[in-house]
Amino acid sequence: MNIQANDYEVKSIRKITLLSIIPVLLAVSLVSCKSRLQEKPEDELWKKALKICKNNIILDSHNDWPHRHFLFPGDISKKWARSDFDLPRAKKGGLNAVLSVVFASSSLGVEEGRGRIDSLIRIISYYTKTYPDKFAPALNPDDIKNNYKNNLLSLPLCLENGTPIGDDLGYLEYLKNQGIVYITISYDKANQISDSSYDTIRKWDGLSPFGLEVIKEMNRLGIMIDISHSTDSAVFQTLQHSKAPIIASHSSCRHFTPGYERNISDTLIKVIEDKNGVVMINFGSFCLDSVCVKNCNYLFDWYDSTGISMHSEEGIDFTLKYKETHKINSDAKTVADHIEHVIKLAGIDHVGMGSDYNGMGLSHPSDLPDVSGYPVLVFELLKRGYTEEDINKILSENFLRVWNNVIEVADSLNKSSSI
Numbered sequence: 001m002n003i004q005a006n007d008y009e010v011k012s013i014r015k016i017t018l019l020s021i022i023p024v025l026l027a028v029s030l031v032s033c034k035s036r037l038q039e040k041p042e043d044e045l046w047k048k049a050l051k052i053c054k055n056n057i058i059l060d061s062h063n064d065w066p067h068r069h070f071l072f073p074g075d076i077s078k079k080w081a082r083s084d085f086d087l088p089r090a091k092k093g094g095l096n097a098v099l100s101v102v103f104a105s106s107s108l109g110v111e112e113g114r115g116r117i118d119s120l121i122r123i124i125s126y127y128t129k130t131y132p133d134k135f136a137p138a139l140n141p142d143d144i145k146n147n148y149k150n151n152l153l154s155l156p157l158c159l160e161n162g163t164p165i166g167d168d169l170g171y172l173e174y175l176k177n178q179g180i181v182y183i184t185i186s187y188d189k190a191n192q193i194s195d196s197s198y199d200t201i202r203k204w205d206g207l208s209p210f211g212l213e214v215i216k217e218m219n220r221l222g223i224m225i226d227i228s229h230s231t232d233s234a235v236f237q238t239l240q241h242s243k244a245p246i247i248a249s250h251s252s253c254r255h256f257t258p259g260y261e262r263n264i265s266d267t268l269i270k271v272i273e274d275k276n277g278v279v280m281i282n283f284g285s286f287c288l289d290s291v292c293v294k295n296c297n298y299l300f301d302w303y304d305s306t307g308i309s310m311h312s313e314e315g316i317d318f319t320l321k322y323k324e325t326h327k328i329n330s331d332a333k334t335v336a337d338h339i340e341h342v343i344k345l346a347g348i349d350h351v352g353m354g355s356d357y358n359g360m361g362l363s364h365p366s367d368l369p370d371v372s373g374y375p376v377l378v379f380e381l382l383k384r385g386y387t388e389e390d391i392n393k394i395l396s397e398n399f400l401r402v403w404n405n406v407i408e409v410a411d412s413l414n415k416s417s418s419i
């Protein structure tokens with residue numbers, strides 16, 4: 001009985017002790033919750049996102065504005081509603097460097113393709129020459145950093161589709177001299193260099209013999225190799241033969257879009273990491289989730305079969321009508337999911353942003369409609385616990401590191417060949 005009495009006492013003491021501690025514990029946890037909320041409520045995080053975007057270089061590795069400008073002339077120095085990119089919105093989003101795509105459609109072939117390349121380069125250089133206080137060319141990462149310090153928006157050039165190279169390796173040197181810093185070796189059809197993920201015909205089972213020469217020459221010239229439209233076999237062979245790291249300038253993760261070869265597989269993400277390269281995530285919803293992939297591909301097929309541009313009034317009307325009943329817009333959270341997936345597989349040093357603005361029609365993520373939206377993505381990354389240092393790598397440092405590395409490899413190749 002005594003024991004029971006003792007037990008009762010002990011239990012009572014415990015009960016009293018617990019009862020007296022619970023409010024204290026509750027108060028402590030409420031205070032700590034409150035202080036955590038006070039430390040990082042959403043508006044604080046949003047302010048932090050804006051600050052990060054203002055104080056760090058933001059580089060976007062793929063924007064098709066020159067092609068949009070070619071089709072529907074506008075003015076990127078002021079608000080230009082028809083484009084996803086212009087200077088006022090770039091400033092709002094904190095964007096500092098825009099890899100400006102010189103796009104040569106496969107149907108143009110070699111001669112016409114070269115003409116188009118010259119026309120688009122003229123459009124880009126018009127801005128750097130006419131507004132030297134606003135825009136500047138950039139041939140290397142140092143130019144990007146200096147332009148940033150001088151409050152200038154960098155407009156480095158890149159070529160999408162190697163078709164106009166023809167069978168002439170010498171043309172690569174011409175492109176280099178024009179300021180082209182990377183080349184997407186293929187586009188929607190197998191060309192003389194590489195198979196394309198969009199093409200059912202696998203002409204080369206990867207790279208062609210000439211493609212191997214192109215890789216070698218791009219290494220020598222210090223032009224980055226972009227495999228964003230290539231097949232898996234072509235990417236493997238490029239990784240095998242390139243002496244420099246490679247980039248995927250505007251691709252997302254196949255993990256979220258099974259069977260869609262346009263996106264990069266987990267295995268390839270790891271091999272790109274092994275070679276110190278970088279995967280730049282495409283914001284186009286046609287790369288972000290399987291439903292959007294299916295619906296956007298229906299639209300792309302419709303544009304192709306009718307010959308109606310996605311940027312024309314008729315193309316836009318058709319898209320808007322289709323959009324009423326079919327999902328074609330993902331969101332910033334999904335873009336962040338893709339970024340995180342690369343980080344999980346390859347670490348923080350191998351991912352960046354290659355939005356594909358002006359090349360995605362109306363398939364923008366609903367909360368990332370144009371180049372003013374980078375803070376929205378940074379906010380999402382902050383919410384997931386990434387630090388400013390991590391985010392800075394995603395915003396530009398990873399791409400700039402790879403670019404520097406490609407230039408270093410070229411320097412060492414040229415040194416060893418001159419000995």
Ligand SMILES: [Zn+2]
Binds near residue numbers: 229359
């Ligand atoms: Zn593309």
